[in-house]
Amino acid sequence: MRLYIANKNYSSWSLRPWLLLRTIGIPFDEVALRLATHDDSDFKRTLLALAPTGRVPLLIDDDGFAVWDSLAICEYLADRFPTRGMWPGDRQQRARARSLCAEMHSGFATLRSVFPMNIEASLPEVGPRVVAENDAARRDVARVDSLWCEQLDASGGPFLFGSSFGIADAFYAPVASRFATYAVPISGPAQAYADRILALPAMREWAEAARAEHDFIPDDEPYRTRPELV
Numbered sequence: 001m002r003l004y005i006a007n008k009n010y011s012s013w014s015l016r017p018w019l020l021l022r023t024i025g026i027p028f029d030e031v032a033l034r035l036a037t038h039d040d041s042d043f044k045r046t047l048l049a050l051a052p053t054g055r056v057p058l059l060i061d062d063d064g065f066a067v068w069d070s071l072a073i074c075e076y077l078a079d080r081f082p083t084r085g086m087w088p089g090d091r092q093q094r095a096r097a098r099s100l101c102a103e104m105h106s107g108f109a110t111l112r113s114v115f116p117m118n119i120e121a122s123l124p125e126v127g128p129r130v131v132a133e134n135d136a137a138r139r140d141v142a143r144v145d146s147l148w149c150e151q152l153d154a155s156g157g158p159f160l161f162g163s164s165f166g167i168a169d170a171f172y173a174p175v176a177s178r179f180a181t182y183a184v185p186i187s188g189p190a191q192a193y194a195d196r197i198l199a200l201p202a203m204r205e206w207a208e209a210a211r212a213e214h215d216f217i218p219d220d221e222p223y224r225t226r227p228e229l230v
């Protein structure tokens with residue numbers, strides 16, 4: 001399998017299936033492309049030759065079959081490797097995990113725009129100020145905090161649905177990184193969960209590679225100002 005991803009510093013959608021595969025221990029080849037939104041870039045040319053969206057993440061299976069969009073990729077992986085516990089075994093817990101992933105996938109617009117993933121940055125003054133001044137940001141942060149805490153209480157942790165890392169954890173992993181970059185104030189149990197995710201070997205591997213990129217994308221590039229693009 002080949003997984004196409006973009007800059008590790010910025011590409012939160014790429015991180016989700018990458019972290020899932022790495023943490024669960026499924027081998028894959030990684031193809032990293034420099035993030036670009038214009039059609040005559042390597043990024044677009046390469047991706048559009050493989051799938052219609054021209055976006056990452058993109059998974060190409062061994063037989064050449066293409067799966068695009070982070071959520072569809074994770075679903076495909078869960079189908080292809082059904083014994084690896086990517087979704088909870090219990091039907092209702094599985095539905096709850098899917099709800100949380102869908103909530104992340106289609107929501108949290110303010111959180112994504114005010115706290116873009118930027119692993120190499122350290123901006124601890126930003127989080128407390130934004131949360132104090134911006135009601136929508138404060139609501140998004142509070143929702144993530146409470147959903148993490150409720151799930152950890154219900155499952156007993158250490159991951160959202162119990163003892164094994166799954167798709168729901170992968171979906172919220174970039175949020176843990178954003179909270180760290182901007183020192184977003186969250187509750188003790190939520191912070192402990194975020195720290196646990198950031199300490200995963202695969203998460204550290206991704207962060208180390210992100211910090212080694214030194215490929216800083218100007219703030220006025222479309223994908224730095226349009227949160228839906230990263």
Ligand SMILES: N[C@@H](CCC(=O)N[C@@H](CS)C(=O)NCC(=O)O)C(=O)O
Binds near residue numbers: 011057
């Ligand atoms: N909903 C998609 C979002 C994918 C996405 O926006 N990827 C960004 C990089 S993280 C991208 O390819 N941006 C380039 C573009 O939109 O032209 C997913 O979940 O995979």
